[in-house]
Structures are given as C-alpha cells and as structure tokens.
Amino acid sequence: MSASTSTLPATAGFAVAPASPDVLPPAKVRRGVTGFIYRHPTIAFGGALLVLMLLIAVLAPYLGTVDPTALAPSKRTRAPSADYWFGTDMFGRDIYSRVMYGARVSLAVGFSVAILASLAGLAVGLISGFVRWADGIIMRIMDGMMSIPPILLAITLMALTRASIGNVITAITVAEFPRVSRLVRGVVLSLREQPYVDAAVAAGTRAPMIILRHILPNTLAPMTVQATYICASAMIVEAILSFIGAGTPPSIPSWGNIMAEGRALWQVKPFIVFFPAVFLSLTVLAVNLLGDGLRDMLDPRMAKRL
Amino acid sequence: MLTHIVRRVVSTIPVMAIVALFVFSLLYIAPGDPAAVIAGDQASPEDVEKIRRSLGLDRPFLARFGEWSWHILHADLGTSMFTGLPVTTLIAQRLEPTLSLMVVTLILSVVVAVPMGVVAAWKSGTWIDRALMAFAVFGFSVPVFVVGYLLAYVFALELDWFPVQGYTPLSAGFQPWLENLVLPAVALGCVYIALIARITRASMLEVLQQDYIRTARSKGLGQGGILFVHALKNAAVPIVTVIGIGIALLIGGAVVTESVFAIPGLGRLTVDAILRRDYPVIQGIVLLFSFVYVLVNLVVDVLYTLLDPRIRY
Numbered sequence: 149m150s151a152s153t154s155t156l157p158a159t160a161g162f163a164v165a166p167a168s169p170d171v172l173p174p175a176k177v178r179r180g181v182t183g184f185i186y187r188h189p190t191i192a193f194g195g196a197l198l199v200l201m202l203l204i205a206v207l208a209p210y211l212g213t214v215d216p217t218a219l220a221p222s223k224r225t226r227a228p229s230a231d232y233w234f235g236t237d238m239f240g241r242d243i244y245s246r247v248m249y250g251a252r253v254s255l256a257v258g259f260s261v262a263i264l265a266s267l268a269g270l271a272v273g274l275i276s277g278f279v280r281w282a283d284g285i286i287m288r289i290m291d292g293m294m295s296i297p298p299i300l301l302a303i304t305l306m307a308l309t310r311a312s313i314g315n316v317i318t319a320i321t322v323a324e325f326p327r328v329s330r331l332v333r334g335v336v337l338s339l340r341e342q343p344y345v346d347a348a349v350a351a352g353t354r355a356p357m358i359i360l361r362h363i364l365p366n367t368l369a370p371m372t373v374q375a376t377y378i379c380a381s382a383m384i385v386e387a388i389l390s391f392i393g394a395g396t397p398p399s400i401p402s403w404g405n406i407m408a409e410g411r412a413l414w415q416v417k418p419f420i421v422f423f424p425a426v427f428l429s430l431t432v433l434a435v436n437l438l439g440d441g442l443r444d445m446l447d448p449r450m451a452k453r454l
Numbered sequence: 455m456l457t458h459i460v461r462r463v464v465s466t467i468p469v470m471a472i473v474a475l476f477v478f479s480l481l482y483i484a485p486g487d488p489a490a491v492i493a494g495d496q497a498s499p500e501d502v503e504k505i506r507r508s509l510g511l512d513r514p515f516l517a518r519f520g521e522w523s524w525h526i527l528h529a530d531l532g533t534s535m536f537t538g539l540p541v542t543t544l545i546a547q548r549l550e551p552t553l554s555l556m557v558v559t560l561i562l563s564v565v566v567a568v569p570m571g572v573v574a575a576w577k578s579g580t581w582i583d584r585a586l587m588a589f590a591v592f593g594f595s596v597p598v599f600v601v602g603y604l605l606a607y608v609f610a611l612e613l614d615w616f617p618v619q620g621y622t623p624l625s626a627g628f629q630p631w632l633e634n635l636v637l638p639a640v641a642l643g644c645v646y647i648a649l650i651a652r653i654t655r656a657s658m659l660e661v662l663q664q665d666y667i668r669t670a671r672s673k674g675l676g677q678g679g680i681l682f683v684h685a686l687k688n689a690a691v692p693i694v695t696v697i698g699i700g701i702a703l704l705i706g707g708a709v710v711t712e713s714v715f716a717i718p719g720l721g722r723l724t725v726d727a728i729l730r731r732d733y734p735v736i737q738g739i740v741l742l743f744s745f746v747y748v749l750v751n752l753v754v755d756v757l758y759t760l761l762d763p764r765i766r767y
Contacts, residue, residue: 292472296744299706300724304477307728307736308484310491384597388710391599394728407599411713415618418607425600433595440591 188445194437201431205251213245216401234423237409246401247423253402254383254431257317261382262375264321269328270371274363276329277336278355287333290326298323302385306394316395320382331374335367369446376439380432387428403428459756466752473744474526477737478519481509492535492731508535509733531738536730541738544723551621552719555642555711556704558635563643563650564697570647571654571693572681578659586651593648598707602641602714609637619716638715642707646700653696657689664688690761698754705743 185192204211228235234243276286293301298320305319339345339362348358389395390404391411398405403424410420481488489506490497497505510518525532531541574586610618616637622630661667662685670680712721720739727735 288468288472289476291469292476295469295473295748296477296740297702297705297747299709300740300743303709303724303728304480304736304740305484307731307733308480308488308491380595387597388599388706391710392713392725392728394725414603414607415611418603421603425597425603429596429600432597433592436591436595 273332
C-alpha cells in the first residue's frame with residue numbers, strides 16, 4: 149500500500165484518491181444465513197437436526213400417525229411395511245406413531261432439566277460465591293452429591309417416588325445441577341478479583357446490581373454451553389431410566405419405553421429397538437453438536453483444542 | 455510427600471460421610487410417603503406400616519442415622535426387603551461380573567483412547583484428526599444400550615464371532631471369560647473412549663507447542679519417541695484426571711450394559727431391586743459405588759504427585 153501511494157502524482161497539493169486497481173480484491177465476505185452456516189457448520193447442522201426433532205414432537209398428530217397406544221393384538225410384531233412404516237410391537241401398536249410421539253418426552257425432559265438445573269446451579273453457585281461463610285458447607289455438599297454417579301442418584305430418587313415425567317425431570321435435575329453450581333461459583337470467585345468489580349463495590353453498588361451487571365453476563369456463555377451438554381445427558385438418562393423400568397410410566401410412549409418393550413424380542417424382531425434407538429441417537433447428536441459449536445463460538449480460545 | 459498422601463486420604467473421610475448422610479436423607483426428603491410408594495398401590499395400611507417400621511421411618515432422623523452409620527462402619531448394609539438376605543451377601547454374589555466388566559472396559563478404553571488422542575493431536579487439522587474427533591462426538595451421542603444392541607446384532611447374531619449374551623466366571627477359564635466380555639466392554643467403553651480421546655488431544659496440543667518439544671525434534675529424536683515419551687508424559691495429568699472422573703460414566707453405564715447382555719452383576723441386581731422397590735438394596739449399591747468412585751479419585755490425586763513432581767499441596 150505505502151509503495152503504491154508514493155508513486156501517485158502529487159498534483160497541486162490535492163490528495164488524489166488512489167486509482168485502486170492495486171488494492172487486493174476484497175476477501176469474499178459471506179453474510180446472512182449462508183455466512184453463518186459457513187462459519188459455524190456444527191451449530192447449523194446440530195440446530196437444523198434439533199429443529200427437525202422439535203417439529204416432529206410438535207406435529208406428531210399430523211405426521212400420518214395413529215393413536216400410539218391403540219392395541220391391535222391381531223397385528224403383533226409386524227415387520228416394517230407400507231402400512232406400518234416402522235412395524236408394530238408385541239401389542240400390535242404402531243411403532244412409527246410411538247416413535248413420533250416419543251420425541252415429545254425426550255425433548256421435554258431434555259429442555260426442562262437443562263433449564264431447571266441451570267437455574268438451581270446458578271442460585272446455589274451465586275450464594276456460594278458471595279456468602280463466604282456458606283461457601284465451605286455448600287461446596288462440601290455439592291462434592292458429596294457429585295460423588296454419586298448421576299444415573300445411580302436418579303435411579304435412587306425414582307425408587308422413592310411414583311413413576312411420572314415430573315419425577316423423572318426432578319430426579320435428573322438433582323443429579324445434574326451440582327456441576328453447574330461449581331461452574332458458576334468458579335466464575336464468581338474469579339470475577340470478584342477483577343478491578344472493575346472492585347470499583348463497583350467501592351462505588352457502593354449493591355450486590356444484586358453487581359450480580360445483574362457483572363456476574364450474570366459473564367456466566368451466561370459457559371452456562372449456555374453447559375446447559376446443552378446437560379440437555380443431551382438428560383435425554384440419555386431418561387431413556388436409560390425408562391429402559392430399566394424406573395422412568396417414564398409405561399403408558400406414555402417414550403423412546404426408552406419402546407426399547408424396554410422390544411428388549412425381550414430384540415433377537416428376532418430387532419426393528420422394535422432399532423427405530424427409537426436411531427431417533428434418540430440423532431437427537432442427542434444434534435444437541436451435542438450444538439453444544440460443541442456454541443462453545444467454539446463463545447470461547448474462541450478453546451475453539452481448535454477440544 | 456508422605457504427609458501429603460496421608461492428608462489427602464484423611465480428607466476423603468468427610469466426603470464419604472456427606473455421601474452417606476445424603477443417601478440416607480433421601481428417604482426423608484423424597485416427596486410424598488416413601489413407605490407407601492415402596493409398598494405399592496395394592497398394599498394395605500398394615501403393610502405400609504410394616505415397611506415404615508422396617509425402614510426405620512417411625513423413629514427420629516438422627517437416632518436412625520446414628521444407628522445406620524454404625525452398621526455401615528461394621529460393613530452391614532441392612533437386609534433386603536424382598537429376599538430377606540443381608541445386602542452385603544447379595545452384593546458379594548454379584549461382584550465378580552461387574553468388576554470384570556469394568557476392569558476390561560477400563561483397560562480397553564485407555565489402550566484405544568490415548569493413542570487416538572495422541573495421533574489426533576499430532577495430525578491436528580488433517581482428515582485423520584477430523585475423523586477421530588467425529589467418532590468422539592458419535593461416541594458421546596449414541597447411548598450405551600444402542601451401541602450394545604448394534605454390536606450384539608452384528609458381531610454375535612449375524613457374524614457369530616462372540617457369544618450373544620451371558621457371563622462365564624473367570625474360574626471357567628480366561629478365554630471364555632474374555633469372549634463374553636468383549637462386546638459389553640466395547641459398548642460400555644464407547645463414551646469413555648470418546649471422553650479420554652478428546653482430553654488427550656487437547657492436552658497434547660498444548661504440550662506439542664512447548665519449546666522442549668522443538669528441542670527434542672531438533673536433536674533428531676524420532677516422532678514416536680517425542681509423542682509417546684516426551685509429550686505424553688507432560689500431558690498426563692489431565693488425562694489421568696478424566697480417567698478417574700469418567701469412572702462415574704462406567705458405573706452408570708454398567709447398569710444398562712448388564713441388562714442388554716444379560717450379565718448377572720450389580721447392575722442387574724440394581725434393576726431387579728428397582729422393579730421390586732427393594733430400597734435397602736438400592737441404597738447399599740449406591741453407597742458402595744459412590745465410595746468406590748471417591749476412592750478411585752483419591753488414587754488419581756495421589757498419582758498426580760508421582761506424574762508431576764511440581765504438584766504440591
């Protein structure tokens with residue numbers, strides 16, 4: 149650039165605009181949706197797959213499904229065909245309809261647990277980070293809870309309560325939220341050392357305002373990433389609980405329940421287990437890709453590492 | 455060094471006490487009436503009352519907790535409500551299959567995952583790296599029972615390379631024992647392999663940028679020596695940490711894997727106990743697994759000081 153400007157004729161003291169053919173052609177900047185897909189392919193792919201599953205869950209009654217609980221004993225364990233796209237189970241229920249409706253349970257559990265665990269973890273983490281005397285006690289309790297493998301903790305809670313979707317959500321939330329509280333506490337403790345937080349304290353800003361203006365914005369990014377992973381893990385745990393008979397009530401079609409019912413017959417009728425398994429795996433994959441993409445976008449330093 | 459280890463061992467005691475207190479309190483903080491839930495819908499009020507007494511719910515919390523902890527310290531986890539046998543006996547009967555499954559999975563996972571992560575870091579940015587990391591994302595996403603059924607269908611039913619289900623005790627010979635464990639171990643190991651491989655890659659990427667790696671390369675060391683001796687040794691701490699933390703995944707996954715492959719271990723005991731709402735058994739298994747988990751991570755912590763002499767507490 150500098151070389152080319154010096155060769156310009158300096159006419160009568162006027163700054164002449166460079167004739168500009170020597171400027172490099174601008175790099176092709178992709179804007180809008182295409183640009184986003186180009187820069188964040190994992191978010192785009194994971195997001196699209198998740199939206200597809202959401203549509204399936206919402207539109208389940210309109211996707212050519214029949215009543216997912218309708219029994220038809222004369223049409224038991226039919227292989228997939230034009231009439232029964234995914235076949236029928238041992239009670240003659242249409243597996244395609246059951247799988248479509250099952251999306252509702254998985255997504256409802258995944259999203260509810262992600263939101264509830266984030267809120268509970270945020271509350272406990274903030275208290276622990278701000279209230280010095282409570283920190284030790286709270287964190288010891290969280291350590292204790294994290295020492296119990298999450299699936300086992302959820303199983304224990306389910307053994308003590310009646311089978312219902314609400315109890316499944318509660319049990320998985322209790323098992324997952326200590327990790328969020330650790331994360332939030334860590335952020336609070338590191339932010340407390342920041343000069344601008346010191347300045348806010350010195351200026352007489354009250355704690356709620358500091359939390360709102362300084363702490364929350366800084367926890368949002370790591371918490372969002374954590375929430376997507378919790379969502380994925382919650383969907384797997386729900387399926388596992390249902391699969392071993394300690395989760396969603398058998399009357400409600402969920403992917404774990406369909407697989408539990410296909411368990412006894414899987415060697416001769418593998419399709420009963422196959423279809424819910426594929427949908428569950430795809431949904432969890434979508435959420436995990438979304439989480440990985442969000443992490444790379446929100447924390448570029450980590451982007452090329454994990 | 456020794457004082458550090460002793461201090462670390464002592465510090466796990468309060469954690470275990472909190473785990474025990476928490477597991478015990480669940481009976482009291484669970485919503486509704488656990489005695490009624492455990493008794494089932496058809497139970498008469500007398501049955502519910504009997505269960506309430508047998509769980510000790512009719513007595514004050516602290517008195518009951520003191521008595522319960524005292525029993526645990528004497529290796530007494532209570533009595534099964536369904537079989538009437540001591541929980542410790544039931545656990546001892548089922549210990550071998552679960553222990554075998556976990557040990558085989560652990561060895562298999564580490565042997566596969568660490569080289570995977572090292573190669574991915576070495577070839578970072580190439581298609582090899584991308585393929586390995588894509589596999590890792592799949593490993594995270596496909597639930598253990600899905601992998602289990604897939605493997606059993608392909609390698610046992612179709613190809614007939616391995617037995618479909620079941621377990622052969624080690625006393626019946628090493629080979630039949632291992633043959634029965636290969637498929638369950640691969641299924642259970644998938645998530646674990648994905649986790650370890652990702653952390654290994656991340657940790658190695660950091661180490662490979664260090665000056666001493668350049669020095670090693672400039673003095674003419676072979677690629678293998680640099681990667682597996684110089685770099686891996688310095689990248690070891692996060693890898694060992696995640697191997698310890700990941701044990702929780704193995705424990706949770708074992709419950710499901712044993713159901714898929716019909717292995718008569720602790721996982722099956724758990725599932726049977728849930729279906730019968732045999733709470734003392736569930737409580738005993740959860741407590742045992744949690745203590746094992748705490749102890750494994752204690753060992754990991756002690757390993758740090760051996761792997762990285764800079765770490766002092």
